[in-house]
Amino acid sequence: MSIKLVNINYVYSKKTAYEKKALTNVSLEIQNGEFIGLIGHTGSGKSTLIQHLNGLIKATSGHIYYDGEDIYANKYNMKELRSKVGLVFQYPEHQLFETTILEDVKFGPKNLGLSEEEVEQRAKDALRQVGLAEELWDKSPFDLSGGQKRRVAIAGVLAMHPEVLILDEPTAGLDPKGRDEILGEIAKLHKERKITIVLVSHSMEDVADYVERIIVMNHSKVFADGTPKEVFMKYKELEKIGLAAPQVTYVMNELKEKGIDVDTTATTVAEAKDSILAWARKNNWIEDKVEA
Amino acid sequence: MIRDITIGQYYPVDSIIHRLDPRVKLLGTLLYIISLFLFDSFAGYLLVIGFIGSVILASKVPLSYIFKGLKAVIFLLLFTVVFNVFFTQGDNVIGEWWIFRLTWEGLYQGAFMGIRIILLIIGSSIMTFTTTPKALTDGLETALHPLNRIKVPVHEIAMMMSIALRFIPILLEETDKIMKAQMARGADFENGSMIQKVKALLPIFIPLFVSAFRRANDLAMAMEARCYNGGTNRTKMKPLVYASRDYIGYALLGGYIALFVVLNLWFAWF
Ligand SMILES: Nc1ncnc2c1ncn2[C@@H]1O[C@H](COP(=O)(O)OP(=O)(O)O)[C@@H](O)[C@H]1O
Ligand SMILES: [Mg+2]
Numbered sequence: 001m002s003i004k005l006v007n008i009n010y011v012y013s014k015k016t017a018y019e020k021k022a023l024t025n026v027s028l029e030i031q032n033g034e035f036i037g038l039i040g041h042t043g044s045g046k047s048t049l050i051q052h053l054n055g056l057i058k059a060t061s062g063h064i065y066y067d068g069e070d071i072y073a074n075k076y077n078m079k080e081l082r083s084k085v086g087l088v089f090q091y092p093e094h095q096l097f098e099t100t101i102l103e104d105v106k107f108g109p110k111n112l113g114l115s116e117e118e119v120e121q122r123a124k125d126a127l128r129q130v131g132l133a134e135e136l137w138d139k140s141p142f143d144l145s146g147g148q149k150r151r152v153a154i155a156g157v158l159a160m161h162p163e164v165l166i167l168d169e170p171t172a173g174l175d176p177k178g179r180d181e182i183l184g185e186i187a188k189l190h191k192e193r194k195i196t197i198v199l200v201s202h203s204m205e206d207v208a209d210y211v212e213r214i215i216v217m218n219h220s221k222v223f224a225d226g227t228p229k230e231v232f233m234k235y236k237e238l239e240k241i242g243l244a245a246p247q248v249t250y251v252m253n254e255l256k257e258k259g260i261d262v263d264t265t266a267t268t269v270a271e272a273k274d275s276i277l278a279w280a281r282k283n284n285w286i287e288d289k290v291e292a
Numbered sequence: 293m294i295r296d297i298t299i300g301q302y303y304p305v306d307s308i309i310h311r312l313d314p315r316v317k318l319l320g321t322l323l324y325i326i327s328l329f330l331f332d333s334f335a336g337y338l339l340v341i342g343f344i345g346s347v348i349l350a351s352k353v354p355l356s357y358i359f360k361g362l363k364a365v366i367f368l369l370l371f372t373v374v375f376n377v378f379f380t381q382g383d384n385v386i387g388e389w390w391i392f393r394l395t396w397e398g399l400y401q402g403a404f405m406g407i408r409i410i411l412l413i414i415g416s417s418i419m420t421f422t423t424t425p426k427a428l429t430d431g432l433e434t435a436l437h438p439l440n441r442i443k444v445p446v447h448e449i450a451m452m453m454s455i456a457l458r459f460i461p462i463l464l465e466e467t468d469k470i471m472k473a474q475m476a477r478g479a480d481f482e483n484g485s486m487i488q489k490v491k492a493l494l495p496i497f498i499p500l501f502v503s504a505f506r507r508a509n510d511l512a513m514a515m516e517a518r519c520y521n522g523g524t525n526r527t528k529m530k531p532l533v534y535a536s537r538d539y540i541g542y543a544l545l546g547g548y549i550a551l552f553v554v555l556n557l558w559f560a561w562f
Contacts, residue, residue, distance in 0.1 A: 017305050054476060
């Protein structure tokens, strides 16, 4: 699996008073097995960008290649592309419609034309994967809590066995516990099923702990693209566009400025702790409990 | 996609027509429609086209945008034209197939009705293109105010209309989103038999209804919370006040009506 975008431009409502440039010369490549965080302010073009990846929106100009094939070529099979690139929209719980949860999750695989047993199997697997208790499966999706509905919706896309899973702000509107659970489950999917994941968010803090690569969008353009460490090194520029780096980045940089030699590229609290303790040990501020 | 439906939507540019008092525009639209139905010759349409043409020019709404709105009613239009072309009685026959009979009278009538519908839709959409839903309902409420005396709930009607108008773009946007979400799950709205196509609409309509009810509920709650209880004793922050351009607007409308009467009399005479 690989997706390649070359010079993608997109304009909404072209040639009207509502004209709005949503993507400007976006070029990037997504490789198999990556876990990517797509970050940017509201209105920076994230949702527009990801809808290009499964052909729901056609670029005003530019090319997209999936596994080297031009998806805008005449006979390209869009339906197949949509089964390979699973897209979970923002507030996906608003798309539920079936009488039971299980039936709703079956909608996607059914559309792929699979056998009834295969459809059922996939739906059940997907529901287990998102951690939805079995006794709920025969309930109406409208009776669930917000967080549970969202899991059903994610399962609905997972059941299609996509090669890439794209989630648009999957934590929007959830409480901290619900947020951590959903993010944890997504990370688990990546680890266990080796599925390529693009996680869209407007919060650095949310994704810093999980992803291996961060793409930052700003005003319809790709502003930065690299590992979390590389991206957070530009924390001052990020601040100018109104996106903060994780809190630890600030702590570490300030310590460094005060002459304490710590690793400023630490992105998680755990890494920061290790770095600070290592410095303290080196300078004999603390003694190791474990004697040699 | 579905967002291309432009009928009934506001087009945000600044023009003299946009700034006109909504009452002037309401009356103008009403007179325009009446004049459209009273003319029964192509020559009369020249006056109507001249009138609406100048309004469009002054409104700065691009023609292409206006015509896009016609796409939504293309079926109605085609149906009317075809029906008129083939089922108008006439003596000047051009050709005959089976039960159909093409006559000059039919062609004339078809073209006539086609133009009438197009002008009708363009005229009324110019009204919504240049007037925000709020201004429109304000205008309506003020214009119909006298009906209050015969116990017509004018304020409530205006409020319902303003909410309905406000919800149209929201529901269109929502439909667009839900359609995309279901397409991402492999739904297919284009291929298949008639029954399959109708069945394919369920995954759109159920979530759409659920969301419409949710929104309506939220709105009702928000109105309650702010102690809304109808129109009695409710004052306006920005009451409608006529400016000099509005009097000019009324004068121009008067001119149009005068021309219309003169032309009609002239046609009747000769
Ligand atoms: N359907 C649409 N029609 C017109 N403009 C849109 C539409 N969707 C988004 N936009 C505009 O495009 C820009 C990018 O939006 P979006 O991709 O949704 O950003 P994000 O997901 O980063 O918040 C915004 O300015 C938004 O207002
Ligand atoms: Mg978005």
